[in-house]
Amino acid sequence: MTIGSIPLRYKVDIDPDQCMLCGRCVENCSYGVFRNDGDAIRVNSRNCVACHRCTAFCPRDAISIYEKPTDYRSHPVWTREVRENIFNQAKTGKIILAGMGNALPYPIIFDRLVLDACQVTNPSIDPLREPMELRTYLGKKPSSLSIKEVANGDVELLTKLSPNLQIETPIMIGHMSYGAISLNAQTALAKAVSRIGTFMGTGEGGLHESLYPYQKNMIVQVASGRFGVDINYLERGAAIEIKIGQGAKPGIGGHLPGEKVCADVSCTRMIPEGSDAISPAPHHDIYSIEDLKQLVRGLKEATEWKKPVFVKIAAVHNSAAIAAGIARSSADAVVIDGFRGGTGAAPRVFRDHVGIPIEAAVASVDAKLRQQGIRNKVSIIASGGIRESADVAKIICLGADAVYIGTSALVAMGCRVCGTCYRGQCAWGIATQKPELTKRLDPEIESVQVENLIHGWTLELAELMGAAGINSIESLRGNRDRLRGYMLDEGLLNVLDVKTVGA
Amino acid sequence: MCGIIGVLDKHRKSLDGAKIKEALSMMNERGSGEGAGYVAYGIYPEYKDYFALHVFFDNIRENKASLDTVLEKWGTIVHDEQIKTYEQPNIRKVHTPWRYFFRPDRSLMPKSTTPDEDIVTHLVMKVNAEKNGALIFSSGKNLGVFKAAGWPEDVADFYRIQDYKGYLWLAHNRYPTNTPGWWGGAHPFNLLNWSVVHNGEITSYGTNRRYIESYGYKCTMYTDTEVVAYLVDLLIRKHGLSEKMAVRALAPPFWEEIDRMPAKEQELNRAIRLAYGSALMNGPFAICVANENTLVGFTDRIKLRPLVSGEYGERLYISSEEAAIRRMEPDVDSITMPKAGEPVIGRVIA
Numbered sequence: 001m002t003i004g005s006i007p008l009r010y011k012v013d014i015d016p017d018q019c020m021l022c023g024r025c026v027e028n029c030s031y032g033v034f035r036n037d038g039d040a041i042r043v044n045s046r047n048c049v050a051c052h053r054c055t056a057f058c059p060r061d062a063i064s065i066y067e068k069p070t071d072y073r074s075h076p077v078w079t080r081e082v083r084e085n086i087f088n089q090a091k092t093g094k095i096i097l098a099g100m101g102n103a104l105p106y107p108i109i110f111d112r113l114v115l116d117a118c119q120v121t122n123p124s125i126d127p128l129r130e131p132m133e134l135r136t137y138l139g140k141k142p143s144s145l146s147i148k149e150v151a152n153g154d155v156e157l158l159t160k161l162s163p164n165l166q167i168e169t170p171i172m173i174g175h176m177s178y179g180a181i182s183l184n185a186q187t188a189l190a191k192a193v194s195r196i197g198t199f200m201g202t203g204e205g206g207l208h209e210s211l212y213p214y215q216k217n218m219i220v221q222v223a224s225g226r227f228g229v230d231i232n233y234l235e236r237g238a239a240i241e242i243k244i245g246q247g248a249k250p251g252i253g254g255h256l257p258g259e260k261v262c263a264d265v266s267c268t269r270m271i272p273e274g275s276d277a278i279s280p281a282p283h284h285d286i287y288s289i290e291d292l293k294q295l296v297r298g299l300k301e302a303t304e305w306k307k308p309v310f311v312k313i314a315a316v317h318n319s320a321a322i323a324a325g326i327a328r329s330s331a332d333a334v335v336i337d338g339f340r341g342g343t344g345a346a347p348r349v350f351r352d353h354v355g356i357p358i359e360a361a362v363a364s365v366d367a368k369l370r371q372q373g374i375r376n377k378v379s380i381i382a383s384g385g386i387r388e389s390a391d392v393a394k395i396i397c398l399g400a401d402a403v404y405i406g407t408s409a410l411v412a413m414g415c416r417v418c419g420t421c422y423r424g425q426c427a428w429g430i431a432t433q434k435p436e437l438t439k440r441l442d443p444e445i446e447s448v449q450v451e452n453l454i455h456g457w458t459l460e461l462a463e464l465m466g467a468a469g470i471n472s473i474e475s476l477r478g479n480r481d482r483l484r485g486y487m488l489d490e491g492l493l494n495v496l497d498v499k500t501v502g503a
Numbered sequence: 504m505c506g507i508i509g510v511l512d513k514h515r516k517s518l519d520g521a522k523i524k525e526a527l528s529m530m531n532e533r534g535s536g537e538g539a540g541y542v543a544y545g546i547y548p549e550y551k552d553y554f555a556l557h558v559f560f561d562n563i564r565e566n567k568a569s570l571d572t573v574l575e576k577w578g579t580i581v582h583d584e585q586i587k588t589y590e591q592p593n594i595r596k597v598h599t600p601w602r603y604f605f606r607p608d609r610s611l612m613p614k615s616t617t618p619d620e621d622i623v624t625h626l627v628m629k630v631n632a633e634k635n636g637a638l639i640f641s642s643g644k645n646l647g648v649f650k651a652a653g654w655p656e657d658v659a660d661f662y663r664i665q666d667y668k669g670y671l672w673l674a675h676n677r678y679p680t681n682t683p684g685w686w687g688g689a690h691p692f693n694l695l696n697w698s699v700v701h702n703g704e705i706t707s708y709g710t711n712r713r714y715i716e717s718y719g720y721k722c723t724m725y726t727d728t729e730v731v732a733y734l735v736d737l738l739i740r741k742h743g744l745s746e747k748m749a750v751r752a753l754a755p756p757f758w759e760e761i762d763r764m765p766a767k768e769q770e771l772n773r774a775i776r777l778a779y780g781s782a783l784m785n786g787p788f789a790i791c792v793a794n795e796n797t798l799v800g801f802t803d804r805i806k807l808r809p810l811v812s813g814e815y816g817e818r819l820y821i822s823s824e825e826a827a828i829r830r831m832e833p834d835v836d837s838i839t840m841p842k843a844g845e846p847v848i849g850r851v852i853a
């Protein structure tokens with residue numbers, strides 16, 4: 001033990017004057033921080049992950065949590081994180097596992113883009129008085145229409161449309177599998193999306209029977225492990241999504257540890273109970289864009305060309321060309337997952353260092369598709385780091401059709417972004433399969449909160465559009481003239497095709 | 504603000520520019536004296552088979568030779584001459600307006616079904632994007648745009664607009680916000696036989712521009728109106744939509760209305776919105792768009808700019824203001840106010 005004990009990450013204090021020894025903290029903490037010791041609550045701060053379950057349920061506000069109570073000698077290069085990662089690997093010799101999204105302090109492009117509003121020369125539109133259209137269709141669009149007009153004034157449409165998903169707000173919930181999150185969490189999301197008229201992804205975990213009633217609002221995922229995939233699954237989904245990559249860990253697969261594969265997860269994933277669920281890095285039947293095209297067609301054939309097929313890729317340097325390849329297959333939408341995308345578990349080095357921000361990826365994908373005259377062949381769905389309605393508006397201006405949210409929806413259910421999802425101890429009953437923890441999450445109540453969040457964002461989006469003098473979301477899409485870059489460098493302004501503020 | 508007016512004689516009977524000048528001046532409250540323009544159809548009967556290119560040269564000696572070379576590379580200059588202008592105290596002549604009658608060599612565009620038009624479009628886009636002191640602002644057959652920075656009556660007198668006789672006119676009185684004083688920024692905007700006058704501001708310009716540019720058009724005039732001319736050209740000439748369907752795409756009904764339509768109509772309107780979502784024009788506007796056979800007026804989907812139309816005999820009038828129409832035709836009957844997004848369409852008979 002030459003390294004010895006590492007300084008505490010969090011220090012938990014209980015104010016004895018406030019504490020009434022009710023023991024709620026002891027019951028609620030799933031990480032073993034609190035212990036009842038007769039006349040006092042004892043604390044083991046080292047176990048704390050700052051999930052705030054205790055403070056949320058303390059009736060007297062007696063608990064305080066401090067981050068990094070012990071200072072290291074400050075150093076701009078040898079930061080605390082760098083030193084602790086080395087300690088960790090010196091002890092274990094392993095890859096460091098981490099949860100949630102990218103944790104390095106890269107500048108956030110969204111926060112350096114500002115939106116426009118009308119003054120005088122054109123009026124802003126009041127969404128309370130005038131119609132404001134957020135309805136979006138996801139899927140292939142014809143590049144032109146063939147319309148026959150007959151002498152008696154009748155008009156006949158000769159062009160046949162591909163199936164599209166209709167959403168009433170451009171906000172969907174991304175793929176979080178049963179396994180990664182609990183069934184109660186999935187059920188809450190499912191109830192929310194079905195009430196709102198939008199969609200959610202199943203993730204690569206199959207579709208649990210109890211979610212069948214919500215299947216018309218579900219996008220079923222086919223990923224490299226093919227867990228839970230059979231014809232019944234494909235047919236239940238409103239759309240099918242092939243997952244090639246994920247923003248939190250581009251280029252690598254996934255691993256659900258056997259201890260999370262309980263009987264129910266095992267049935268839904270169609271794998272033996274207690275076995276590790278390993279999704280390989282590539283799909284073993286996709287080693288080129290032609291192979292992807294075949295899988296898209298295969299899935300379409302299996303479902304009689306009735307369902308849109310999406311392809312999800314991580315935002316990487318060459319996303320634009322990859323997306324152009326996808327647009328040339330029969331795929332109906334390309335999902336681009338930025339490097340801030342969350343995850344239950346990812347190697348820290350991937351989470352923090354691989355991939356590019358969603359803003360730049362969407363801008364370059366949209367530009368490339370337009371350049372090649374194939375933008376109509378696929379919709380663009382953006383995900384990874386969408387935190388508020390302004391982000392939605394900005395990414396749509398940059399060219400996206402719709403967004404997936406993940407972390408934001410979990411936060412609406414109580415998640416405090418403690419980043420400890422991979423331990424399966426989630427005190428909020430979200431990223432865990434332990435029955436005593438998952439039962440804490442009431443799908444009925446939490447679904448209302450998720451619904452509220454999306455509803456609130458939708459109202460804000462309508463207000464932002466109205467202020468910009470736009471009453472239909474089509475006119476916001478790709479409308480980069482309504483964005484300005486604030487303190488962005490020239491190279492990035494060029495990529496985003498956005499002018500600087502004042503210009 | 505801006506004031507617009509259009510008039511069509513359905514039997515192609517000519518009217519000279521004197522009346523339309525007066526009508527446009529009626530709407531000086533809507534302008535600021537920094538831009539006005541006219542387009543007249545049927546003014547070059549002797550050259551009606553050739554493309555009439557109207558060009559603003561910054562400097563004849565410096566800029567004309569290179570344009571001549573480009574035109575001769577793509578076809579034949581049948582005739583060219585300076586457009587006659589008459590000095591006005593309130594107009595500073597910053598450009599020399601010129602007209603060419605041009606016949607494209609269609610063998611140079613072998614794969615196209617409309618080679619002549621494609622060559623001319625290509626030339627207009629190329630010349631205007633290069634910004635070499637030449638701007639082609641009118642490129643149709645048997646028609647011409649006349650515009651400059653100034654009040655409507657001054658611009659009219661500058662070109663002696665009363666000397667031109669056309670069966671279809673559009674005119675525009677400008678209150679600029681973006682590019683004051685720039686002659687290229689005055690309306691009408693024209694491409695091939697399409698001309699557009701516009702009152703308003705298109706808030707979807709960024710979307711529309713990116714859409715139209717992916718079809719090879721280039722927006723070079725620093726203003727949102729030119730995109731309308733290109734959209735109309737794309738939807739009607741290239742995609743073969745009728746004027747009515749094109750307007751439906753540019754200012755479509757709301758989903759709420761579409762959801763209430765009978766199934767077949769619903770399918771059509773949904774398809775239009777899906778296919779042409781990026782062509783949808785948002786923001787306040789009233790627009791008159793014309794080609795050699797048609798005059799169409801329409802507004803944005805919630806009619807944030809005024810538009811009235813009236814008929815008298817064989818003539819259809821569309822304008823921002825009834826007063827302007829009455830100035831041209833005091834006895835006009837049937838003044839109507841079209842609903843938001845509903846086009847007023849007039850066609851020549853035979």
